Amino acid sequence: MKPLYRTIVVLLAVVGAAVASSGAPAAPTAGHVYVNDNTAGTNTVAAFDRNADGTLTEIAGSPFATGGAGTGHGIGSQGALQRTSDGRYLLAVDAGSNQISVLKIKPDGSLQLVDTVSSGGVEPVSIAVHDNLVYVANAGDGGSNYTGFTINAGGDLRPLAGSTVALPDGSQPGDVFFNGTGTILAGTRVNTSLIDSFVVGRDGRLTAAPGSPFPAQGIGPFGSEFRPTDSSQLFVSNAHNGGNAGTVSAFSVAGDGALSSIGTSPYPDLQPAPCWVEISQDGSYLFTVNTAGPSISSYSIAATGALTLLGSTPFASPVGVGPEDARLSPDGETLFVVDTAADALSAFAVSGGDLTELAARTPLPAGAAPFGIVVT
Numbered sequence: 001m002k003p004l005y006r007t008i009v010v011l012l013a014v015v016g017a018a019v020a021s022s023g024a025p026a027a028p029t030a031g032h033v034y035v036n037d038n039t040a041g042t043n044t045v046a047a048f049d050r051n052a053d054g055t056l057t058e059i060a061g062s063p064f065a066t067g068g069a070g071t072g073h074g075i076g077s078q079g080a081l082q083r084t085s086d087g088r089y090l091l092a093v094d095a096g097s098n099q100i101s102v103l104k105i106k107p108d109g110s111l112q113l114v115d116t117v118s119s120g121g122v123e124p125v126s127i128a129v130h131d132n133l134v135y136v137a138n139a140g141d142g143g144s145n146y147t148g149f150t151i152n153a154g155g156d157l158r159p160l161a162g163s164t165v166a167l168p169d170g171s172q173p174g175d176v177f178f179n180g181t182g183t184i185l186a187g188t189r190v191n192t193s194l195i196d197s198f199v200v201g202r203d204g205r206l207t208a209a210p211g212s213p214f215p216a217q218g219i220g221p222f223g224s225e226f227r228p229t230d231s232s233q234l235f236v237s238n239a240h241n242g243g244n245a246g247t248v249s250a251f252s253v254a255g256d257g258a259l260s261s262i263g264t265s266p267y268p269d270l271q272p273a274p275c276w277v278e279i280s281q282d283g284s285y286l287f288t289v290n291t292a293g294p295s296i297s298s299y300s301i302a303a304t305g306a307l308t309l310l311g312s313t314p315f316a317s318p319v320g321v322g323p324e325d326a327r328l329s330p331d332g333e334t335l336f337v338v339d340t341a342a343d344a345l346s347a348f349a350v351s352g353g354d355l356t357e358l359a360a361r362t363p364l365p366a367g368a369a370p371f372g373i374v375v376t
Contacts, residue, residue, distance in 0.1 A: 028052050031329065032109040033336055035345065036081040036092050036372035037063055037365050040072025043094050045081065045103060046364050047111055050375065054334045054347045056362045059109050063365045066101035067116035068094025073369050074340050076190070077125035077139070078175040078223040078276050078325055080372025085131050089114065089155050090374060093124040093136070098143070100124060100136060102155045105376075114155040120147030120164060126175050130182035133160075133204045137176035137187055141169040146176055146187060146196070148204055163205050168192070174222045179231040184257050186234060188221040189213065195221055195236060197257040209257025217249040217266040223276040223325075226253075229283030233305040234259065237274040237288050238266060246274040248288055250305045263306035269297050271312050278326045278335065285353045287326065289337060294321045296337070298353040313355040315346065327375040334358075336375055343368045 031050040037043065044063035048056035080093045083105075090103045090111065098121065102114040121138025128135045134149040134157065148163030167173060172191040178184065178200070185206060187196040194213035198206035218238025227233040234251040241247060247266035251259040273292035279285070279301070286299040286307065295314045299307040315321050322341025328334070328350065335348040335355065344361040364370050 030331070031376040032059070032105075033345070034081060034090055034111075034374045035338060035364060035370050037368040037370050038070035038072070038075065038080070038095060039365065039367050039369070040070055040096060043068050043070035043092070043096065043101070044365060045090065045092055045111060046368070046370075047109060048362065049109060050329065054349060054358050055360075056345065056347075061110050064103065064111040065113065066092050066094055066103065067113050068099040068101050069096035070094060071096040071369065072367065074322070075125055075369070075371050076174060076222070076275065076324070077137070077371060079126040079128065079177060080325070081374050082127045082129045083374045083376065084129055084151060086153070087376070089151070091127050091129065091134065091157070093119065093127060093372065095123050095125060098122055098124065098138075098140075100127070100149075100157060102151070102157050104155060115157060117157050120159060121145045126173065128176045128178050128185060130178040133182065133200070135163075135176055135185055137173040139171075139173050144169060144171055144173065146173070146185070146206070148206070150204065160204050165198075165206055175224045177224060177226070179226040179234075179253070180228060181231050184231070184253055186224060188216075188224050188236060190220050190222055190239070193219055193221060195259065197253065197259055199257045209259070211258055214259045217261070218247045221249070223288065225277045225279050227279060227283045227301065227305065228281050230305070233262070235277055235279065235286055237277050239273050239275045239291075242272075244270050244272055246271055246290065248274060248277070248286065248299065248307060250307055252305065262304060267299070267307040268309060270309065271295055271297055276325050278328055280328060280332050281330070282332070287335060287355075289323050289326050291323055294318050294323045296323075296326070296335070296348065296355055298355060300353055310353040313348070313357070316357050321346070324371055325373050327373045329375050336373060338370050338373050340370055343370065
């Protein structure tokens, strides 16, 4: 046997033995999952590779410091962590220091802090992003408002002059969000059961819709989302009706931002405390996280926006879960849920409106009081 040939054979044998000894190959990476840890003192964002089988692998260097502070205790809101429209940055609320952090998403999914700026109010809890326009909901007394910013390609987040809309103390905004075209901005006031709706001007500033704020159709309007396939349809959970009387409202949104009820809205959930809402990218299904259950309800959405309750999926180990914000993977095959009370993430396989909980929860950093999730 010639020396070169012998060397190649030996190398191939070594590689083959190494592969055999490692067992089955790891599932390929399909994207990433990020969670706002809301840790007291130095706030962080936990980062994971999202594997094709729905499991998560912590990214080296995680968790990543935001440059601001969390509160160290649970905060009820939707959208406390968002990705910019170009996919290059994460925006995280630092509720303990009244700031917003901008973190660059590197090619390997790790994060690099770009900037931390004032939120324009007290206790930021939710962020809305459309193209280069950003709005933040601040929930703290003495500084509760919606405040606008612009963000450029370099990740610079700058206040938008004249954009702030003040809210009464005690309103407790739970969510602020754009429709798909960026022409309407909506927000929920949990404690006073009101829904804000605004037309977004070309300069990014807001004009309240006729009749805004609108009375909610239940107590504690909370998680909300526009239908991805129809920007004129808005869905809002009503979390505080008590017992198993939670509901989900469906609204038609006019060009001037005015809301009108769809069908027999609100639609029954038959579970306690439906709080967070997520809709499939094809607009066919709506999922709501029933925090007090704990369970996740599934609805089908008709072309008109009317909802049909398909059923509810309980958590396999319900004690001490405290499920909150939830996001679907871009392919719609996995629903990830932030388990605030357990400092962990749950995952459910999705088939249409059917959910199957995956076996293991993924732990989050010690001291986390997590809220807000992004899935890429």
